[in-house]
Amino acid sequence: MSDRLNQDSLADLPEGIRRPAYDRRAVRTGIVHLGVGAFHRAHQAVYTDDVLALDTGWGIVAASLRSPDTFDALAPQDGLYTLSVRSQGGEALRIIGSIGRVIVAPRATEELLDAMADPRTRIVTLTVTEKGYCHDPATGALNEAHPDIVHDLAYPKTPRSAPGFIVEALRRRNRAGVPPFTVLTCDNLPSNGRTVKRVLTRFAELVDPEFGRFVANEVSCPSTMVDRIVPATSDQDRQRIAEALHVEDAWPVVTEPFTQWVIEDRFPQGRPAWEKAGAEFVADVEPYEHMKLRLLNGSHSTLAYLGYLAGYETVADTMADPAFVRLIEGLMDEEVTPTLHMPPGADLASYKRALVERFKNPALKHRTWQIAMDGSQKLPQRLLGTVRDRLRDGASIARLSLGVAAWMRYVTGTDEKGSAIDVRDPMAARLRELADRAGGSAEKLASALFGVREIFGDDLPNDPRFTGAVTAHLVRLYEKGAKRTVAEFGAE
DSSP states (O other): OOOOOOOTTTSSSSSTTTTOOOOGGGGEEEEEOOOOHHHHHHHHHHHHHHHTOOTOEEEEEESSSOOSHHHHHGGGGTTOEEEEETTTTEEEEEEEEOOOEEETTTTOOHHHHHHHSSSSSSEEEEEETGGGGGBTTTOOOOOOHHHHHHHHHHHHTSOSSSHHHHHHHHHHHHHHTTHHHHHHHSSOOTTHHHHHHHHHHHHHHHHHHHHHHHHHHHHHOOOEEEEEOOOOHHHHHHEEEEEETBBBBBSOEEEESOEEEEOOOOOOOOOOOOOGGGGEESSSHHHHHHHHIIIIIIHHHHHHHHHHHTTTTHHHHHTTTTHHHHHHHHHHIIIIIOOOOTTEEEEEEEEHHHHHHHHHHHTTOHHHHHHHTHHHHIIIIIIHHHHHHHHTTTTTHHHHHHHHHHHHHHTBOOTTTBBBBOOOOOOOOHHHHHHHTTTOHHHHHHHHTTTTTHHTTTTGGHHHHHHHHHHEEEEEEHHHHHHHHHHHHHHH
């Protein structure tokens, strides 16, 4: 098959393939997105694709801050790609056209800064993952010693980090008399709008104290909650979708039917009518953010570490084991839900039931290894915040602490059969060194990892209720393995 998905081939796609419902030639850029990965293309870009049928002023310029892979895939396709929505009932394919241009930041730094400084750009969105904010996950403050931050402060016109690009673009707009864009983070950070505002303000202060005050007072950073499961695209996905389209798509994205986007409505320069595509605008996102981070993401991480150690490749494989279903339902019902304070009308019971079904969806090949990435950045938001609330209330953390112990076992880099684990984490080398020093002792390993302040802070390592529970679970994981530990936990 030699033909490629692009603007010219769009009209010749088979019937039943949904196409953009607008003239792409009429689209004008209104959004610059940093971190163009699978999640953005399955979530925010889809909502925007819907809105472009009503208002063509919100096209997306999408930038990769590191890898050229997305550019190499999408540039020959005129930014087009396939969204595959998979469920047990089948697959629906749709072509998304909201991304008009892709930029690789290291190759075209000035091009990206020009796009962000352009007065037509009114919103900059981000999906750069937790580690992309160059912050301390335990405190939410800018990590001023981060190599990219050190570089960007020294060479502000050639930034590497998301904060560096945003602050330099805001500085250029300010000098030109152009109002600041809204910064809309769509990553899993606690109080994500306030966190990114804190990071940007501190970075700007280090550049120029007066400019720091401008960022603090004038730049809007609404909080958001995003929810959609997006596994990595496989070669089998590409082949199946190419056969359905009769043309090749170098990088389709595969996702589930469920999607949710909750946004604080603070956009001084205007915004797309995303609510017409199903987004929900609210005064306070925090209750929804806690719901998602603690129920979905906390459960996902727990399943990922324990499931991987137990030999399960995907989340659906893990949830086919009734002991894991009992563990996750107990985690959500008994340990997470009491920490949530939802507004009237929010149906937590339905949300939790839907989560279990989403996790069980065999059509999504969401690998436990993929979810396990960057655990040092994820643990504070997904599990440890809930742990702190439970300890404050004098309540049990039995399941939460098992998830933490499984992470500790995972980052040793060796699985239960003695095979190597490919641990992808910005702290991987440091964590592996601590594990090697522990010499296979669960107690020594736990003690060493509790000392990583960036993850556990100063409070949890000094609370024996936490350290004792995690250490006891870690001992069991070493002695009995993850599968038996989970099975026996559910039988207790």
